[in-house]
Amino acid sequence: MIAPTQVDSQVSSQVNGPARAVHSPAGRGLGLGRLFARHPVVSRLVSLGLFFLAWEIAGRVPISYAFPTFTDTLYAFVTMLADGSLVMAYGSTLQPLIIGIAISGVVGVVLGIVMGLSRMAEWLVAPVFVVLQSAPMAALIPLITFVYGIGLVAKTLAVIMLALPVIVLNGYKAVRNANPSLVDMCRSFQGTRLQRITKIIIPDASPVIFAGLRLGLAAGFIGVILAELLITPTGIGDLITYHRSVANYAEMYAAVVSIILVSTLTLAALEAFEIRVLRPEKRRG
């Protein structure tokens, strides 16, 4: 509808002068882009909406009898939420996750900072975590059960094993790569070693430390689900296993999607916390 007049105006303005030809299409084209730029939530909702639409179509085709539609999954999700089974499941899944992440966060950040500051600690500790990070953790989880059984300890340990290495290594790299010019600046104004660490190195390293925490949290979610699938089915792992075994595919998908949702929201909350508390300058454009 618009296209022909646009071409017309381009042609005529090329005769009269190129100014309009440059500006008019650009101004029109930017409308949607500007909407997205100003309200990033809108573009995210649109992208999610398109994904759910594709899911619904794929479910209706259907691509497999074990593949439910989006609406069926949503219905199963609401039902599970209402009858309390989802809440119960999260009650038991979140326990090892929260304990494991808390331990990994504190130990990992401290250990990473110490390793970044001291060559000695680096030599002693770094190789262990480099190996741990590259090891396929899922293969080690059965070993945990031999030592720690099938209870909360084993599951917490699975979370720590997945989350800790990335947190430690990020903290260590962040501290080691602290801006040398800022460190020199602090020295030149006679900052003590403690001031240098607390006022320059840690704030400068905090974005990368937090990136490590976010990756660690994501890895922790993997760890807890692996543990629940591989050690003993409890919580969300149990929901997934049970509904798969009785062919309740909509319920199974609802459980899977719910854990993705929870992990995404938790990561977003962590990011928001970081920007609010630690990097005030990022709050302004």
Place this chain on the structure above:
Amino acid sequence: MTNSAAVIHSNVHPMPQAASDAAVEVRGICKKYNDVEALRMIDLDFPRGKLTTLLGPSGCGKTTLLKIIAGLIEPTSGEVRVNGRPVTGPGPERAFVFQDFALMPWATVMRNVAFGLELRGMGKAERQSIARKYIAEVGLAGFEDKYPHELSGGMRQRVGLARAFAVNADVLLLDEPFSAVDEQNRRKFQEDLLRLVEKERKTFIFVTHSIEEAVYVSDRIVLLSRRPGRVSQIIEPKIDRTASPDAIRRDQGYLDTVEEIWQGLKHYVD
């Protein structure tokens, strides 16, 4: 070329009385990085209350010398004395202005400028009132609550300068402070610097690779040779600083000195 420094005066000028009142004395400084000799036997006096520039081709060790004076780098041999006392590390009588500004991106202009005082444990109200004064002095009044990324390059370096002024050091060490600032801002900044030199009555040691900049702002220019850096010439431009900035840049003495230094440095460039 001999190791001894040749003192050349661009105009008829009495011998400098620097030796009698030098804020900074550099004696026999050598610096080697493994096998690379960066500085060889540097002997220099920096007269109190004057702006002395270290000028030379890139890689001549001028920044290394400045950081040795600052106490940030240890010399391989030799000694630096500030106000007669030997330098063993950074000290409160010296303040450094960094080439890349070295501003904390997570801190406001106010906190950055007051940072030297914060490290000394000064109370918040007191250090902020001092910082506010110097923020105004470098022309940034009203920007106290901005973050560095909200400022232009020239404004960021003004923050760096205010931070150095705020600790009230006798000696200000400026490491190519304008090299990351665009040309228009640089000229304005040079003019402001001259005004501040006049007003603050401190000893300035200034590193640059720009001949025009050196001649425009300096009371004294130390030419360093290419690596290993040695003092090859000391020039005292005789320019009427009371004239307007534009008049200075057209002044015959200014132009002659620029030409003289270029002739001296030309053979280092290939």
